[in-house]
Amino acid sequence: MPDGTMQPPVLRVEDLTVRFTRRNTDVAAVNGVDFSLQAGETLTILGESGSGKSVSLKALMGLLPAYAGVSGKVWLNGKEILGLPAAALAKLRGGAVSMIFQEPMAALDPVYTIGEQIAETIVQHEGCDNRTAMKRALGLLEQVKIPSAERRLKNFPHEMSGGMRHRAMIALALACKPSVLLADEPTTALDVTVQIQILLLLRQLQAELGMAIVFVTHDVGAAAEISDRIAVMYAGRFVETGTTRQVMREPMHPYTQGLLSSTVHGGMRGRALETIPGSPPNLAELPPGCAFAPRCRYAVDACRQGDIPVVTTETGAMARCVRAEELVEA
Amino acid sequence: MSAALQQDPRDRGGPAQPLLIVENLTKHFPVRGGLLNRQVATVQAVDEVSFSVRKGETLGIVGESGCGKSTTARLLMRLMNPDAGSVVFDGDPVGEKRGISVSDMRRQMQMVFQDSYTSLNPRMTMAESIAYAPRMHGLGRKEAYDRAENLLSRVGLNPRQYARRYPHELSGGQRQRVNIARALALEPRLVILDEAVAALDKSVEAQVLNLLSDLKESLNLTYLFISHDLNVVEYMSDRVMVMYLGRVVEAGPVESIYRHPRHPYTRALFASKPTLDPDRRTTEMPLTGDPPNPINPPSGCRFRTRCAFAQPRCAETLPLLAAPFDGDADPSHVVACHIPEAQAAVAVHHA
Ligand SMILES: Nc1ncnc2c1ncn2[C@@H]1O[C@H](COP(=O)(O)OP(=O)(O)OP(=O)(O)O)[C@@H](O)[C@H]1O
Ligand SMILES: Nc1ncnc2c1ncn2[C@@H]1O[C@H](COP(=O)(O)OP(=O)(O)O)[C@@H](O)[C@H]1O
Numbered sequence A: 001m002p003d004g005t006m007q008p009p010v011l012r013v014e015d016l017t018v019r020f021t022r023r024n025t026d027v028a029a030v031n032g033v034d035f036s037l038q039a040g041e042t043l044t045i046l047g048e049s050g051s052g053k054s055v056s057l058k059a060l061m062g063l064l065p066a067y068a069g070v071s072g073k074v075w076l077n078g079k080e081i082l083g084l085p086a087a088a089l090a091k092l093r094g095g096a097v098s099m100i101f102q103e104p105m106a107a108l109d110p111v112y113t114i115g116e117q118i119a120e121t122i123v124q125h126e127g128c129d130n131r132t133a134m135k136r137a138l139g140l141l142e143q144v145k146i147p148s149a150e151r152r153l154k155n156f157p158h159e160m161s162g163g164m165r166h167r168a169m170i171a172l173a174l175a176c177k178p179s180v181l182l183a184d185e186p187t188t189a190l191d192v193t194v195q196i197q198i199l200l201l202l203r204q205l206q207a208e209l210g211m212a213i214v215f216v217t218h219d220v221g222a223a224a225e226i227s228d229r230i231a232v233m234y235a236g237r238f239v240e241t242g243t244t245r246q247v248m249r250e251p252m253h254p255y256t257q258g259l260l261s262s263t264v265h266g267g268m269r270g271r272a273l274e275t276i277p278g279s280p281p282n283l284a285e286l287p288p289g290c291a292f293a294p295r296c297r298y299a300v301d302a303c304r305q306g307d308i309p310v311v312t313t314e315t316g317a318m319a320r321c322v323r324a325e326e327l328v329e330a
Numbered sequence B: 001m002s003a004a005l006q007q008d009p010r011d012r013g014g015p016a017q018p019l020l021i022v023e024n025l026t027k028h029f030p031v032r033g034g035l036l037n038r039q040v041a042t043v044q045a046v047d048e049v050s051f052s053v054r055k056g057e058t059l060g061i062v063g064e065s066g067c068g069k070s071t072t073a074r075l076l077m078r079l080m081n082p083d084a085g086s087v088v089f090d091g092d093p094v095g096e097k098r099g100i101s102v103s104d105m106r107r108q109m110q111m112v113f114q115d116s117y118t119s120l121n122p123r124m125t126m127a128e129s130i131a132y133a134p135r136m137h138g139l140g141r142k143e144a145y146d147r148a149e150n151l152l153s154r155v156g157l158n159p160r161q162y163a164r165r166y167p168h169e170l171s172g173g174q175r176q177r178v179n180i181a182r183a184l185a186l187e188p189r190l191v192i193l194d195e196a197v198a199a200l201d202k203s204v205e206a207q208v209l210n211l212l213s214d215l216k217e218s219l220n221l222t223y224l225f226i227s228h229d230l231n232v233v234e235y236m237s238d239r240v241m242v243m244y245l246g247r248v249v250e251a252g253p254v255e256s257i258y259r260h261p262r263h264p265y266t267r268a269l270f271a272s273k274p275t276l277d278p279d280r281r282t283t284e285m286p287l288t289g290d291p292p293n294p295i296n297p298p299s300g301c302r303f304r305t306r307c308a309f310a311q312p313r314c315a316e317t318l319p320l321l322a323a324p325f326d327g328d329a330d331p332s333h334v335v336a337c338h339i340p341e342a343q344a345a346v347a348v349h350h351a
């Protein structure tokens, strides 16, 4: 949990921008993302599909294809990492920063046992011997609460149930005590009964290990369960940021308001849902000004030109909207 | 019941006759393995499932992945044959001599799937896709295309803009609207929606849910609504059925099920819903582990391996659906559990 004393952030991102330029299309996937994250803090990036969540995380990890144009600055533990050579980035991945995914098989190798994979990562990053590494792997499986951990070390991924594979993926990501964990929709494909187990596990592991987490999701419920702060992403930009309470209780941006009112929750029977008209924009043809303007019922002429100014409240919440101040007062 | 429903010439049984009565529907899949590819086990995908759907209501089906929701839907559509059990559509046994034929039933029962993309033919325009089934059933070209355009406007897509487009030229939400229009093209009375909004973004999902409610009202439809989203099922359904490993464990009116869930599994499922209130986060795991394998499920009550109340009896006899022990439930609320204390335990509530 971040406290009043200002420690240097573990991760700081400034003006992160990603464009995919190929033949005749120019996709503006990420358009100037800024945030910073303290140890032990969870920032959730909440957004609909195609809003640029995964591309942002991949850009941080240096995992985008060569034709992606990435710019901006990223500091990890005070050190700039965005322009680092491939070998140095590979050393960071699975070390100081690691990543978990929606589909565990994106992280696990089907032809090695869980134990071998975790031990191999530890040996690579820390240069210890195999037996020490295997012992650590056992400890990790216990830490992520895999039952009969000793036996499971020798399992191949396909020999585990879905929920257990998820835990194994988390154990692998934590193998070298990362200071930042990037989680890309890690609970999206799970049943609610398993999802809540994984969310509780991540919260507990964070309390034990103190890592910072960037949690990406399109699910407001998962965001409410796990985040300290939420950044709402639309068309490659953060349109609103604030503490979980601020964003969920007093959303300032019309898109956040629409997203929350169109999310069905308990006890809404018999009421028509308040929806956002239209669908998310095509990132190859973003309109000038506010990308939400074509769907926004508050849009005025000023919304359709130039850069949209950012409004920041005394309490540190931010909204990128021409009319945020007057809408909040209303 | 509205007047329009009674005027429907296809309404043979009248308002009191349930549109669908399902009894003991069962489908077991063989699992083959080994060198000789012999049957080594059985997946009890759907096991003695019984329920009925009244005219004009929405029955929601919930349960974890693999519990048999889609298999139930496919059996109802006769996309596969059941091993046992009977289905009665508006009083007529389906596929029996004295009843209604499968093809006649299919005209009145249609299904919408989750994947909006693969359910549309990539080489057909939207109007062609929607007009296809009516034309196959003998409607003239002009009439079929008129109907397609009419349906496109009903699902909120301007035919002048969308009738000639191909699937890849639409967004996911627009494609799902077309799928709904296509399911409505034969003027069905019952529509099975199997995770029909699961792949949509929240802002688009809400639009499609509103659309489904409007269509139901204006066309006198009856819905079977399958979803893993417990909030959406509560929002859409009049009655709800909870499945676990191929069997129905609890069913009843939506308020009764959501306010007073009696089965320990139903309570655990609801308690697993993420909260929307950051001050009331979940602190305890309602269930541990994954849903067990439907291959060779536990004896007796299938939930007993995850149930905190299990007693020796639970392993010996299979609990059948019956009125709850506490007696003050809605009379149509039924639950399959032997143990009074298990039914009476307090539900975990949050926003
Ligand atoms: N053709 C088949 N052959 C063998 N097993 C099958 C077949 N179809 C389904 N099953 C099995 O039957 C069980 C029920 O499957 P079903 O698709 O009905 O689940 P579901 O409740 O719809 O799950 P989900 O929420 O994941 O859609 C599962 O264990 C599944 O693997
Ligand atoms: N390798 C790529 N080449 C071109 N466009 C891409 C690539 N990866 C992602 N995109 C585009 O970038 C945008 C943002 O994608 P993504 O970050 O994956 O969205 P999400 O928020 O759903 O994770 C989308 O329009 C997507 O199509």
Ligand code: SF4
Residues within 6 Å of the ligand: A253, A254, A255, A290, A291, A292, A293, A294, A296, A297, A298, A299, A300, A303, A308, A320, A321, A322, A323, A324
């Ligand atoms: S800037 Fe204008 S269009 Fe954009 S969200 Fe604010 S009011 Fe709506």
Ligand code: SF4
Residues within 6 Å of the ligand: B263, B264, B265, B301, B302, B303, B304, B305, B307, B308, B309, B310, B311, B314, B319, B336, B337, B338, B339, B342
């Ligand atoms: S029958 Fe027994 S095992 Fe099954 S839910 Fe009831 S108490 Fe639990």
Ligand SMILES: [Mg+2]
Residues within 6 Å of the ligand: A053, A054, A055, A184, A185
């Ligand atoms: Mg993504």
Ligand SMILES: [Mg+2]
Residues within 6 Å of the ligand: B069, B070, B071
């Ligand atoms: Mg299914």
